[in-house]
Structures are given as C-alpha cells and as structure tokens.
Amino acid sequence: MAYTIIMDINISKLHRNSKILLETEDTVFEIMVNGPKTGTVTVSGGPVFLKPIKAKIQDSSIKKGRPIAFYYKSGDGAKKLKTKNVISATIYSP
Numbered sequence: 001m002a003y004t005i006i007m008d009i010n011i012s013k014l015h016r017n018s019k020i021l022l023e024t025e026d027t028v029f030e031i032m033v034n035g036p037k038t039g040t041v042t043v044s045g046g047p048v049f050l051k052p053i054k055a056k057i058q059d060s061s062i063k064k065g066r067p068i069a070f071y072y073k074s075g076d077g078a079k080k081l082k083t084k085n086v087i088s089a090t091i092y093s094p
Contacts, residue, residue, distance in 0.1 A: 011060040025084035
C-alpha cells in the first residue's frame with residue numbers, strides 16, 4: 001500500500017522498515033525507517049548518499065514545502081545535510 005502526503009509525516013508514528021520515497025526541489029531520496037521512536041533511518045539518493053547510509057532526521061518529521069536535515073557520520077566525523085524544500089513524499093508500509 002502506498003500513498004502520497006500533502007501534510008506532515010511524523011517518523012515516530014511509522015512502523016520499522018516503512019519506506020518513504022521523498023522528492024525535494026532538486027533530488028529524490030529513498031528512506032527506510034530503522035528506529036521510529038528515535039527518527040533513525042537509512043537514506044540513499046542525491047549526490048551525497050550514493051550508497052545507503054544510516055542517518056537521523058531532525059525532529060523526526062517531514063513537512064511539505066520545508067527542507068529536511070539529515071544527521072549522519074562519515075569517515076571524517078559527524079555531518080549534516082540540509083535538503084531543498086520537500087515537494088512530495090510517498091510512504092510504503094510493510
């Protein structure tokens with residue numbers, strides 16, 4: 001089952017392994033929820049996340065028309081990626 005959001009998505013209300021296809025103004029990301037309560041996900045897409053990487057979504061929320069901040073670790077320490085504004089997001093529940 002899949003549906004596209006018009007409103008906000010609260011990661012903490014989703015099930016573990018739920019997938020989200022997220023479109024921003026300049027790229028597309030695929031997100032899999034790992035820890036709903038903590039906002040931890042595995043994200044891939046765009047020029048930064050060429051391979052899936054574990055990250056945390058700021059405030060555990062995705063809001064249409066607003067950017068998202070992903071916090072993740074790379075070889076040279078903690079990083080933050082702020083996206084362009086969200087255009088749409090589709091949730092695929094397990």
